[in-house]
Amino acid sequence: MSQDNLFNKSLEQSGVFEQLVIAARAGDKDAFVKLFEMVKDSLYRTACVILENENDAYDALQESALKAYKNLQQLRQPQFFKTWVTRILINKCCAILKERKKVSLFADMSVLQVNLQEKSPFSVGVMEAVNHLSFPYRAVVILRYLEGYSQKEIAQILNCPVGTVKSRLNAALKKLKADLKGQGLWHLVKEEEVYEL
Amino acid sequence: MNCKRVQELLESYFAGELNQLQKVLLEKHVASCQSCSNILKEEKSFLALLGKGLKAGAESLPSLPLNWNAILNFKPKRGYLRFAPTFALIFVLIACIFTVLSPFPGNLFGPSEGPSSANKTEIIASRDSGYPHSPPSEEGTNWRLGFY
Numbered sequence: 001m002s003q004d005n006l007f008n009k010s011l012e013q014s015g016v017f018e019q020l021v022i023a024a025r026a027g028d029k030d031a032f033v034k035l036f037e038m039v040k041d042s043l044y045r046t047a048c049v050i051l052e053n054e055n056d057a058y059d060a061l062q063e064s065a066l067k068a069y070k071n072l073q074q075l076r077q078p079q080f081f082k083t084w085v086t087r088i089l090i091n092k093c094c095a096i097l098k099e100r101k102k103v104s105l106f107a108d109m110s111v112l113q114v115n116l117q118e119k120s121p122f123s124v125g126v127m128e129a130v131n132h133l134s135f136p137y138r139a140v141v142i143l144r145y146l147e148g149y150s151q152k153e154i155a156q157i158l159n160c161p162v163g164t165v166k167s168r169l170n171a172a173l174k175k176l177k178a179d180l181k182g183q184g185l186w187h188l189v190k191e192e193e194v195y196e197l
Numbered sequence: 198m199n200c201k202r203v204q205e206l207l208e209s210y211f212a213g214e215l216n217q218l219q220k221v222l223l224e225k226h227v228a229s230c231q232s233c234s235n236i237l238k239e240e241k242s243f244l245a246l247l248g249k250g251l252k253a254g255a256e257s258l259p260s261l262p263l264n265w266n267a268i269l270n271f272k273p274k275r276g277y278l279r280f281a282p283t284f285a286l287i288f289v290l291i292a293c294i295f296t297v298l299s300p301f302p303g304n305l306f307g308p309s310e311g312p313s314s315a316n317k318t319e320i321i322a323s324r325d326s327g328y329p330h331s332p333p334s335e336e337g338t339n340w341r342l343g344f345y
Contacts, residue, residue: 029269040263045255058261066268126250144212145244146251151214169208177243189243 021078024069032072036065039082042147043089049142050093052131060096064089080156086147087157090139097135122188129179137172140165198222203233207240 017038023031043064047057068085075084130138136158143149143157151169155162180186203226209215210223227233 032269033265036263041258041260044261045258048258049251049255054258061261062263062268065263066271069268070271120250120253122246123250123253126247127254130251141247142251145248146255150212151209166209170205173208173243173247176247189239189246 015079017081018078021072021075021081025072032069035081036068036085039085040065042082043086046086046142046147047089047093049127049130049146050090050135050138051096056096060089060092064092067092083149083153083156086143086149087159090157093139094135122185125180125183125185126176128183129176132179133172133175137168137175140168141172141176144169198226200226200230200233203227203230204236207237208244211241211244 017035020031020035024035040061044057044061047060048054051057051060064085067088075081130141133141139158140154143154144151149157151162151165154165158165177186180189203223206215206219206223210220215223227237
């Protein structure tokens with residue numbers, strides 16, 4: 001589980017989200033700003049990896065903040081604000097991806113891969129393999145291994161059964177393994193295994 | 198628990214999402230099956246590297262400020278609905294003009310064509326006798342109860 005998600009889980013348990021949501025619903029704009037700023041970086045990371053484009057990710061984030069602000073009254077359980085707003089973001093990303101299919105663009109190399117080239121070949125390979133996944137599989141991998149959500153939470157975000165999340169995760173991992181083997185990076189997994197032993 | 202089932206559950210096992218019984222059965226199987234034991238070790242290191250790889254990519258992203266002024270003061274564009282009252286007023290005026298100036302008979306404000314002369318006689322007769330459309334009265338005839 002990522003550090004961010006551990007932090008957010010502690011916020012959920014301590015009721016910070018709940019207090020801020022109640023204040024924001026009562027008309028406190030500062031409360032909403034504070035609430036969204038807590039989850040903003042996590043949402044931006046998710047959008048960047050899904051959309052492979054910082055500008056689109058920023059647009060998705062901005063629009064998600066707007067939608068969350070307008071529809072805050074519809075949130076039934078204030079303590080699950082982050083899950084709810086992640087769902088809004090994922091839907092926004094999905095809409096952007098669909099819009100992209102209508103207009104064919106030459107996709108530049110993702111800024112994530114550019115930054116990673118100097119750091120770790122395996123990380124570059126992982127990002128490339130994740131980018132090769134179609135949207136439903138990419139979303140579950142990111143929500144699981146980048147943001148640390150449980151299968152149940154991912155099912156709530158993506159509005160699908162837990163069984164679907166499990167099968168997508170298994171299928172996505174299979175594809176990722178095949179891709180990494182194809183890139184010739186699987187030996188690093190073996191080395192990691194030896195290192196752990 | 199067979200090998201296929203163990204491999205399906207490995208992902209949930211590493212995430213700590215199996216119930217106690219499933220966990221015990223899985224560990225028992227892995228302890229006795231060399232193939233599944235190797236797969237388990239491989240899966241563990243793969244998932245660890247996958248998480249590290251994704252996080253390494255994400256860490257390089259900057260924290261960007263949002264345009265809160267635009268978000269908190271957003272007013273939706275009403276589009277064509279802005280002109281709805283104007284259109285409604287124009288429609289009412291046109292309807293009134295059409296009704297007043299209409300050449301067709303039976304309009305609300307103009308003169309009606311009226312009955313023909315034959316009908317006029319009948320109506321006058323019936324008016325005199327006190328009944329609508331009753332024939333001219335004859336002596337000894339009671340038309341009170343006549344229905345036509």
